[in-house]
Amino acid sequence: MNDVAARYPQASIERTVEWVDTDASGHQHNSAILRWVEGAEAELFRSLDLPDYFPSAPRVQQVINYRAKLWFGQRVTATVRIHTLGRTSMTLAFEVHGHAQGTSEGGIAAYGTVTTAHVPAGASSAQPWPAHIREAAGPVTGDTY
Structure with a gap:
């Protein structure tokens, strides 16, 4: 893990691929990845x-x-880990790993980023993150949005 990644918090969750998570070809549906990422994101926050x-x-x-x-x-x-924290946006990096099972090999199944903007209730555009979120999330590294 590099120095920048070490400064930001992260969280993980474990799940089992359920039948509802699969598509007609028998493997995970593309939407399942984001549901698991959002579960890890909820755990992080x-x-x-x-x-x-x-x-x-x-x-x-x-x-x-x-x-x-x-x-x-x-x-x-x-x-999920906080990758960058900007003035009004935050980018989370994620990895989803499959565990070895039967003939299925383990390893990274998906990776990527999710970027959010801080839009408080009643606002029509992105606003600076409140101090308590900036302090809890890590150092400000520039505005990504």
């Missing part, structure tokens, strides 16, 4: 004691790179 993050942080960009298939019954771990 719960651990930082920032319940006011979600109602004011709409997504402005999502990038997902798929590397391997995940199959029904397979265990997965989704890890």
Whole structure:
């Protein structure tokens, strides 16, 4: 892990690929990755004691790179960390790992980023993050949005 990554908090969750998470070809549906990432994101902000993050942080960009298939019954771990914290935006980096099972190999199944903007209730555009969120999330590294 590089020095920048070490300065930012992260969280992980474990899940099992359920039947509802699969598509007609039998592996995970593309939307399952984001559900697991959002679960890890919720865990991250719960651990930082920032319940006011979600109602004011709409997504402005999502990038997902798929590397391997995940199959029904397979265990997965989704890890999210704060990658950059700007004046009005925050980019989270994520990885979803599949655990080895039967003929399924383990390893990174998907990785990418999710960028949110701080848009508090009643605002029509992005506003600077409140001090308590900046302090809990890590050092400001520039405005990414």
